[in-house]
Amino acid sequence: MLAKQRAQIDAIDQKLVQLLEMRLKVVEEVAVIKKENQLPIFDKAREANLLAQVALKVEDSTYTGAIEEIFQYLLKVSKEQQKASMEKGTGL
Numbered sequence: 356m357l358a359k360q361r362a363q364i365d366a367i368d369q370k371l372v373q374l375l376e377m378r379l380k381v382v383e384e385v386a387v388i389k390k391e392n393q394l395p396i397f398d399k400a401r402e403a404n405l406l407a408q409v410a411l412k413v414e415d416s417t418y419t420g421a422i423e424e425i426f427q428y429l430l431k432v433s434k435e436q437q438k439a440s441m442e443k444g445t446g447l
């Protein structure tokens with residue numbers, strides 16, 4: 356009954372995982388640069404701009420709120436990841 360849709364979800368999730376891994380790797384590069392230059396992890400202006408750009412990219416406005424929420428959570432996790440990677444201090 357749900358097999359087709361679940362197969363679609365699994366295929367999408369696989370792509371999402373790849374993209375999230377790619378994003379987290381870049382975010383860790385940012386953490387290294389921020390640490391070297393003693394910059395704060397949180398950049399309020401960048402986040403506001405990123406969220407505004409994301410909202411503009413959503414094609415079906417039904418999903419704008421949900422996608423914004425996901426990106427807000429992504430930014431939260433991103434900052435936690437940067438903090439953890441800075442504390443570990445392994446660099447790249």
Ligand SMILES: O=C(O)C(=O)C[C@]1(C(=O)O)C=C[C@@H](O)C=C1
Nearest residue numbers: 382385396397398401402430433
């Ligand atoms: O662009 C930055 O300065 C980042 O640190 C990356 C990132 C993000 O995940 O997109 C994370 C934290 C900042 O508050 C803003 C953006």
